Amino acid sequence: MTLLARLLLGCCLVAPLPSLAWAELPVGTMAPAFSANAAQGGTDLTFTLSKALEKGPVVVYFYPKSFTSVCTEEAHLFAEAMAEFETLGASVIGVSTDTIETQREFSRMACRDKFPVAADPKGDVVKAYNVLVRRDSGSILASRTSYVITPDGRVASALTARDAESHIQSALASVKAWKASQVR
Numbered sequence: 001m002t003l004l005a006r007l008l009l010g011c012c013l014v015a016p017l018p019s020l021a022w023a024e025l026p027v028g029t030m031a032p033a034f035s036a037n038a039a040q041g042g043t044d045l046t047f048t049l050s051k052a053l054e055k056g057p058v059v060v061y062f063y064p065k066s067f068t069s070v071c072t073e074e075a076h077l078f079a080e081a082m083a084e085f086e087t088l089g090a091s092v093i094g095v096s097t098d099t100i101e102t103q104r105e106f107s108r109m110a111c112r113d114k115f116p117v118a119a120d121p122k123g124d125v126v127k128a129y130n131v132l133v134r135r136d137s138g139s140i141l142a143s144r145t146s147y148v149i150t151p152d153g154r155v156a157s158a159l160t161a162r163d164a165e166s167h168i169q170s171a172l173a174s175v176k177a178w179k180a181s182q183v184r
Helices: 003-014 018-019 051-052 069-087 098-107 124-128 165-182
Strands: 035-040 043-048 058-062 093-095 118-121 130-136 138-143 145-149 155-160
Touching: 035 098, 043 051, 043 098, 051 058, 051 093, 051 138, 058 069, 058 165, 069 093, 069 165, 093 138, 118 165, 124 138, 145 165
Parallel strands: 058 093, 093 118
Antiparallel strands: 035 043, 035 118, 058 145, 130 138, 145 155
16 A cells, blocks of 8 residues: 555545544433523524423433534424423423523524524533534534433433434433333
């Protein structure tokens, strides 16, 4: 193999490493506590994870950008599933690096007033949950990652996937498993 071929092969193998090095929070670990400006139904609120956990498990789902196709589809699917989550005693919060102004509209239009979405423009929550993606332009986004956090503050499940539907299915399965474990 020539030197040039080796260099090209090395570049192809090394280029994906930054994305492979990233990892979501491990199941069983304590979820980082956070409070964030959020909106539900176009109305501002402060979402505090510890307060939400007092009522039951919380699905914390991160998504890259409000009003993009897959992010909007994911919000619609979570909105459609909210009755089932609520029956299981769970709540849902979406988080992106968008501004609160964007989240007000997204909470009405995409989330259909069913659950809050938090604004994390500086990426503090995104970083704490190991879902930060830096773009070449220097801007930051969240990866599409969903967590189920149990009332004791532990990560029950974590999923990173590009599609929308698997996040709702995975979160519902995790909440159902947690609920079943509570009946004794």
